[in-house]
Amino acid sequence: MPQKISGHSWLIALAIVVGVASGLMAVIFYYLIKLVNAGIDLLADLGSARVVVYAMLGGSIVGPMVYFLAREAKGHGVPEVMQAVALKGGKIRPIVVVVKAVASAITIGTGGSAGREGPIVQIGAALGSTFGQWLNMSERRVKTLVACGAAAGIAATFNAPIAGAIFALEVILGEFTAGVFSLVVLASVAGAAVSRSILGSSPAFLVAQYDLVSNYEFLFYLIFGAIAMVVAQIYTKVLYKTEDIFDAIAIPEWIKPVLGGLLFGLFGLLLPESLGRGEEVMHSTLAGINPLEITPAFLAFALLALAKIVSTSLTIGSGGSGGVFFPGLFIGAMTGGAYGSVVHNLYPAITGGPGAYALVGMGAVFAGMTQAPITAILMLFEMTRDYRIILPLMLACGFASLLSGFYSKDTIYTLKLRRKGINLLAGRDANVLSSLKVGEIMATPVESVREEMTLGELIKIMQHSEHTGYPVVNKGGELVGIITLEDIRRTELPGRLEKKVKDVMVRKLILSHPEETLDKTLPKFTLQDVGRLPVVEKENPGKLLGIVTRTDIIKAYNKRLIQEEQH
Known part of the structure; x- marks a missing residue:
């Protein structure tokens, strides 16, 4: 009997589908601009004044369309996608796909000084969001599909799949994670492949070969x-x-x-x-x-x-x-x-x-x-x-x-x-994050381990616990370090189980305290790529009060957003 497709395999397939759909929309958008631009020939009898008349005609269509159908389609598009990711769980209305494509094609095609990249980012992101919403996916996965759509749109528009993927992570999501990166890359490749098969594989700009003439x-x-x-x-x-x-x-x-x-x-x-x-x-x-x-x-x-x-x-x-x-x-x-x-x-x-x-x-x-x-x-x-x-x-x-x-x-x-x-x-x-303090969300009481414990004893504790990292305390109960499963894995295998926790633990700690706001705490996780921070007294860094994780911050952030929407 065939094996059931795993959730991750399904997500991979969906990322590729979003990439293909975004690539197709990029091609349609490209030809739509050309079609609108060709319409200026109908005003040839007006002479040079046709440029002004055509631009005003375009504005008379775009203004009402955006205002009455999808106001988020106004402007350049990328900030609206970033806002949807930050405040709306990645949810973008499906109508944005159509309104943004038509309104932007008219703006650019009638002479407006604007680019295709902002619209196609919003179009691709809206496609990804629509797929995620139709399938009732989690907020995290909807955001991932938004990034996939944005990456594929950029990749298809500029024939630049690598830059498309990095743009989605660096600009849209504002963070890099291995799992999301892989999916975004797949979508970006799919979008570029669709565009190349229809529009060709030539680079966006053909330039002369330039060398650095001198070190000066x-x-x-x-x-x-x-x-x-x-x-x-x-x-x-x-x-x-x-x-x-x-x-x-x-x-x-x-x-x-x-x-x-x-x-x-x-x-x-x-x-x-x-x-x-x-x-x-x-x-x-x-x-x-x-x-x-x-x-x-x-x-x-x-x-x-x-x-x-x-x-x-x-x-x-x-x-x-x-x-x-x-x-x-x-x-x-x-x-x-x-x-x-x-x-x-x-x-x-x-x-x-x-x-x-x-x-x-x-x-x-x-x-x-x-x-x-x-x-x-x-x-x-x-x-x-x-x-x-x-x-x-x-x-x-x-x-x-x-x-x-x-x-x-x-x-x-x-x-x-x-x-x-x-x-x-x-x-x-960050305004939402700055309204929350670590003391409100930290986990307490804290499960800690002693520095004299062997790694063998610690592994047994981990086997019966959902935690993969622990603060380390000395005999007096003072915080002296932190140890994670990754620290144990990096330890040489011969004699590993007999080694003491104090010989393996990380002593240089990144700490938080209860009065610290989450906008100050969140960047600390990326400072040394850690998943948890010990929370200590501000005046006494040895006194352990709690533990806070990146997941705790995200949950608190989402909860506060829901509370603000209700009020």
Whole structure:
């Protein structure tokens, strides 16, 4: 008789199904944008004014659609997914799949300066969430499927399966676990495979092969990392300031995208390269070619970077639907082109051309926007398949992300949530965590073991207990260490059972105390990858009061969320 499929095998199959579905939606979304974009030819008789008219027409459809059907489809999409994971157990309404796809296709197709990545993250996440809800799965598994859908969407959109998986973990979930990572990778591969089978396997950008000309360039790329961080912060602040301005305008919310279409359409008449996604302009820049008939080249690149910030802010800030990721890549490429043209003119013998710095700029500005350097590095590598410039890319991305973290705790995604009063920490609302104290959730009384006990005796205790780790106390009952099953496994087999607990235990402890809030406690678990923390008196670290686990924190967090919803 055939064996019954295990729960984990079923989850693997479901992750692949979500990946395939998200990949198909990415392809449909791609063609939907092309279809909408082709509609501008119907207004050919209007001449150059058709750009403005088409943009306003798009806004007149998107505004009511989003306002009356799915308000969470407004804007760039990624923060809404992060909010669903942190506060709603990963639950996203199924209607978001359709509304986000159509609204974003119309916004981008009618000339709006926005990207496909934010919408496809939300579309894929909504698909994963819908599957999880239909099958009445646990909150943890629904969140996992949300991450699978997001990863597959990114992988299919940019032909970047590795970056898609890392993006879902680094940005959406805010944490890495082995089990979730494997499922997200499978979904990401499935999404990319679907996209490649239909759209082809070419990289998103075909670039010249750039080498590091000299070791002196490391200094130039380090300086550029700081410049990229500043540009990323300017982009973020202008975006949300524009949103505030539109929010303050006393007209119905669903009409505001029409006003936004008018403004970015008029702006596009002056500089059409600032509209849409701008791939052709980026290709020229990555090839080291000045995309405008303006000299010097520095001025052309700088003007385009500034124009993209303005047009994207008008598009998204007015209520349009689309991503901020790809415009960030455009801004980064132009910033790099401007910087590269200057340093190459000053030091031609020891520096590469503007194309090399444009390539690095794409990743560096993204890293400065999101504080996600791993995603930035992998994304650029997969999108270009250019490994030769990986060291400058890593240097600039790492430095931009580091400086961005020093400047602000918020990213372009989390700032939108903070403006709503949501402060995320490891994928959870830190405001909720800060309202709970360790003393309220710690387990007590505590099962502890003596330091003079042998490992053989301890193993017998573990065999009759559900615990795999224990605080260790001395003869006076004072806390002196902690020992886990993993510590025992790392002990050499010969003579293992006769060894004393004190010879194996971990003495350098990470501690908590009853008055500590959970937002301060949670990061301690990742500090040394521990699963439990001893709780002691603040003034007397030797006095053991209780034990707190990561699971205790998650349960308390979810319980408080339910209580707040009821009130």
